Structures are given as C-alpha cells and as structure tokens.
Amino acid sequence: MYGHTLGDKVIQLVAERFLSCLSETDFISRVGGDEFVILTNGHFHVEALCEKLASSLAVPLDVAIEHFKVTTSMGVACCPQDGKSFESLLKNADTAMYEAKKISSKKCYAFYTASMTEHLLNVSKLDNDLKVAIDNDELIICFQPEVNLYTNHITGLEALVRWQHPINGLMMPDSFISRAEETRLIIPLGLLIFKKVLEQMNRWYQQNLFDGVIVAINISSVQIEEDDFVEKIEAIRENVDISALCIELEVTESCFMSNPKQFATTLQKLENLGYKISIDDFGTGYSSLSYLKQLPLHKLKIDRSFIKDLPEDTDDQAIAKAIIALGKTLELEVLAEGVETEAQKAFLIENGCDSMQGYLFAKPMTAEALVAFLDQN
Missing domain, CATH: 3.20.20.450 (EAL domain)
Incomplete structure (x- = not known):
C-alpha cells in the first residue's frame, strides 16, 4: 500500500527505538521482514527489557506525512534450559513469539516452554x-x-x-x-x-x-x-x-x-x-x-x-x-x-x-x- 521505501523507513525507525533500549553488551539484528533477534545476558532483567521494548513503540512513528502505530510480539528463549545452540534458541524463541501473538492481554511477550513445541507439533x-x-x-x-x-x-x-x-x-x-x-x-x-x-x-x-x-x-x-x-x-x-x-x-x-x-x-x-x-x-x-x-x-x-x-x-x-x-x-x-x-x-x-x-x-x-x-x- 505504501511501497517498499516507506516500509523500509518504518523498519529502520523501529530498529532505532529498540537500539535505544539496549545496553552496550546487548546485540540486535534484523533477521528478515519485520523480525529482529536480540541477544542479552542475565535472565532476571529480560522481562523488564521486553516491557521497555514494547513501550518504545507506544509513540507513533512519523514517516513523511504519515503516522504509524506499531505493535510487537516477542518470544523469549533462555540458555541453557531452552537450548544451548543458536539454532535451537532461535527456533524456540520463534515458537514462543507465535504464542505471544495469541495473547489477548496487553502483555505482548511469552517465555518458551516445552509444551509450546508439543502443541505446535500437535497442530x-x-x-x-x-x-x-x-x-x-x-x-x-x-x-x-x-x-x-x-x-x-x-x-x-x-x-x-x-x-x-x-x-x-x-x-x-x-x-x-x-x-x-x-x-x-x-x-x-x-x-x-x-x-x-x-x-x-x-x-x-x-x-x-x-x-x-x-x-x-x-x-x-x-x-x-x-x-x-x-x-x-x-x-x-x-x-x-x-x-x-x-x-x-x-x-x-x-x-x-x-x-x-x-x-x-x-x-x-x-x-x-x-x-x-x-x-x-x-x-x-x-x-x-x-x-x-x-x-x-x-x-x-x-x-x-x-x-x-x-x-x-x-x-x-x-x-x-x-x-x-x-x-x-x-x-x-x-x-x-x-x-x-x-x-x-x-x-x-x-x-x-x-x-x-x-x-x-x-x-x-x-x-x-x-x-x-x-x-x-
């Protein structure tokens, strides 16, 4: 509807909002489309980080004369209990993300559990x-x-x-x-x-x-x-x-x-x-x-x-x-x-x-x- 150029600009602004929420030791990368991967240390602050990332998008994005209200869904996988390799962690975080999309409350993130994989396989x-x-x-x-x-x-x-x-x-x-x-x-x-x-x-x-x-x-x-x-x-x-x-x-x-x-x-x-x-x-x-x-x-x-x-x-x-x-x-x-x-x-x-x-x-x-x-x- 708006074209690739404008869409890419929206993605860029989202990345900048996310980057502003991260510490120097955190890592963020766009993995395709409108999906990002963030690597961070310390399990205890992950939930607070998710809240911060979501809040960063509360203010609409201004691109040209348009205003875009953007929301996010986040899946969280923790090492080592949810996987020890990058591949397994990414797969499980992706599974958790799809669960987060189903959440009807304001909470827009979900932590991976083994039952999610079982449910996904059953579906x-x-x-x-x-x-x-x-x-x-x-x-x-x-x-x-x-x-x-x-x-x-x-x-x-x-x-x-x-x-x-x-x-x-x-x-x-x-x-x-x-x-x-x-x-x-x-x-x-x-x-x-x-x-x-x-x-x-x-x-x-x-x-x-x-x-x-x-x-x-x-x-x-x-x-x-x-x-x-x-x-x-x-x-x-x-x-x-x-x-x-x-x-x-x-x-x-x-x-x-x-x-x-x-x-x-x-x-x-x-x-x-x-x-x-x-x-x-x-x-x-x-x-x-x-x-x-x-x-x-x-x-x-x-x-x-x-x-x-x-x-x-x-x-x-x-x-x-x-x-x-x-x-x-x-x-x-x-x-x-x-x-x-x-x-x-x-x-x-x-x-x-x-x-x-x-x-x-x-x-x-x-x-x-x-x-x-x-x-x-």
Missing part, C-alpha cells in the same frame, strides 16, 4: 491429517431434524460434519473446524461438505424422501470472503441438480464483522439465487442489531446456551423472550437450539417461538440412521 499433525482427510473423504455428514413446536412436523434438517479419523476415531467439529479456518483449509473442506450434503439430498429425493424439506449447511466467514464463493457453490449445486430453494446457509454473527459490505453483498447474491439465509448461535457473537436490517435473513437460531437453563433461569428467560420478540418484529422464523426437556419446549411455545432442534426430538444421525429413526417413530 502441525492436525493440519496434515486434515489435508489427508479431505483427499481421502474421511468426513461423515450427520443430520439433525428441525421441528415445528406446534405440530411436531419436521420442517428442516441441519447438516453437521464429523471426521472419522483413522487413529483418533470420530472427531466432533469443535476439534478441527476453527483450525481449518485459521489455515484456510475450510475452503476446500467447506466445498466438500456442501457437495456431500447435496448428493445425499439427491439420493433422498430419488427415494421420495424429505421432499420439500429444507437442509441447512453451515458456512464459514473465510468461505464468504472468497471472491468466487458464490460461483463455486453454484457450480456444485447445478452439477448435483438440487434447487437452491431447498438449501439454507447458516452463518454466525461474527462473519458480518470482518467485512460487512462484502458479507451483505454476497448474501444478497445468494438470496437472489433462491438460497435461504439464517443466523446461527444468535446472541453469542458481536450482536449488532444494525446488520439484521441489512441482511436478507429468514431465520434466527437462538443459541443453546440461552436454552439449557430454561425455564428456571430468569436471565435466560429474558434473553430468549427478547430474541423471539425481535425475530417476530422482523418477520423472521425463530428456532431454539439444544432443546432437551418438555419444560423448555413449553416455555418456547408459550412465548411464540416457531421451531426447535435438540435431543428432545432427535440427536444428529447419519442419513441411514435418520431414515430408520423416522420409520420407527
């Missing part, structure tokens, strides 16, 4: 295993019914992914989806899930099952940010030959916060094509009522955290009632997630909620198990 293995899972199609799609609270009729199905890991067994999405989003593996993973769900819908329709039932598929903000996201899922849908009117795309509130304009534009394109759009886990993200009137929504899903303690918890009562009233005012369908008891169901009916999803009716099941369950019930 690296997860990444590799997930790539293999996508290539080998180790993913299983389960479906959980969405039920009308007043008629008990199935109005929809939510598609939920599971990973049949060859060693670890069946893995729930909480253990791999967030990492897939970090690495952007969610893009090929999401397309594979979308394709598998639509293929299952096609098989059902050929058997005269679930005709007209809408199937909901979760979509990540990382996918929506892709310029060709709509084109990619449309190519899959047209190839499988499923009507967009039968597909509901579930997004979370946090999706809207990264790029509101692009997010709204993309969802409007999808709605124009016939897809239905719902907000999943409503009330747990960056709740902003302004986006509700900007997005082409048709459903709000009340997060299970507001349902599990109903009807006893008065705070959850107030939140659930408010979401239902909001949905009704905006003429949106309101669905409660995680309904497990008759008392919860009675509360939701009393307050005008439209539908539910949860163990009270059925847990997530494979396509085959779902058909057998409905035959038995």
